[in-house]
Amino acid sequence: MWLAEVGKERVDEIMEPELTIDRALRTYLAKGYTREWINQRLQAISVRKELTDAWQDHGVKAGSEYAILRNEITKAWSGMTTRQYKNLKGLTKESLRDNMSTTEIVLNMLAETATKEIINVKHPDGLEENIEIANEGGSVAKAAREAIESKTGKKVITSKKALDLGRVITAITEKNDDDNEK
Numbered sequence: 095m096w097l098a099e100v101g102k103e104r105v106d107e108i109m110e111p112e113l114t115i116d117r118a119l120r121t122y123l124a125k126g127y128t129r130e131w132i133n134q135r136l137q138a139i140s141v142r143k144e145l146t147d148a149w150q151d152h153g154v155k156a157g158s159e160y161a162i163l164r165n166e167i168t169k170a171w172s173g174m175t176t177r178q179y180k181n182l183k184g185l186t187k188e189s190l191r192d193n194m195s196t197t198e199i200v201l202n203m204l205a206e207t208a209t210k211e212i213i214n215v216k217h218p219d220g221l222e223e224n225i226e227i228a229n230e231g232g233s234v235a236k237a238a239r240e241a242i243e244s245k246t247g248k249k250v251i252t253s254k255k256a257l258d259l260g261r262v263i264t265a266i267t268e269k270n271d272d273d274n275e276k
Contacts, residue, residue, distance in 0.1 A: 103117075115136060118136060119132055119136070122135065125257065126257055127256060127257065130196055131195075131196050131199070131256055134196050134199045134200060134203075135191065135192070135199060137203065138191060138199050138202065138203050138206075141203045141206050141207055141210075142206060144206075144207075144210055145206045145207075145209060145210045146160060148209075148210045148213045148214065149163065149213070149224060152213055152217065152218050152219055152220075152223075152224060153218075153219045153220040153221075153224075154220070154221055154224050155221075159221050162221065162225070163221070163224055163225065163228045164176065164228075166225050166228035166229055166232065167202075167205045167206060167209055167228045167229075167231060167232040168202070168205075168232070169229075169232065170205065170228065170229045170230075170231070170232020170233050170235075170236060171201055171202070171204075171205040171232040171233070171234075171235035171236045171239060172201075172236075172239070172251055173236075173251075174251075176190060179251070182251070182252075182253050183253055183254075183255055184253065184255075192256065193255040193256050193257070194256060195250075195252070195254065195256060196256075197242070197250050198250060198251060201235045201238060201239050201250065202235070204234060204235040204238055205231050205232045205234065205235035205236075206231065207231075208230070208231035208232075208234035208235065209227055209228055209230070209231025209232070210231070211231075212227050212230050212231055213227055239251075
């Protein structure tokens with residue numbers, strides 16, 4: 095019965111793709127993420143898809159070549175490889191993106207969007223040419239990260255995980271609600 099229900103849900107999602115987004119939203123809410131974070135994460139998925147489409151159109155093979163380019167983008171904007179970034183956050187198998195703060199997600203989206211835009215102008219072909227573009231796109235987000243850090247005096251990239259940040263926000267909100275009731 096369960097398998098039939100899941101199959102029906104997936105067929106319904108094929109017929110109406112918005113249901114997939116709704117399911118992702120419910121899943122993230124159930125895990126305890128904030129609505130702001132979820133909105134950014136869902137937007138990041140769309141940006142990633144646009145980038146991988148551009149890579150595919152410019153001679154990059156899915157799989158390991160995508161991973162190489164994503165690593166180059168991450169290194170360019172954050173100063174760390176994807177593995178180093180995951181280690182900073184104490185992640186093993188978990189998704190790095192699911193553990194980024196809203197600002198980290200936005201900067202990653204900026205890096206990927208800039209990379210896609212540069213691809214569309216320079217028309218690189220193959221992995222090697224796209225590596226150069228990935229670094230250029232990542233450097234756009236690096237400049238933004240450094241500007242934010244300069245203006246706030248705080249590091250954007252931290253070991254904190256998105257769920258941990260969401261729990262802190264929830265605790266503060268609940269405390270304020272309790273104080274207001276008194």
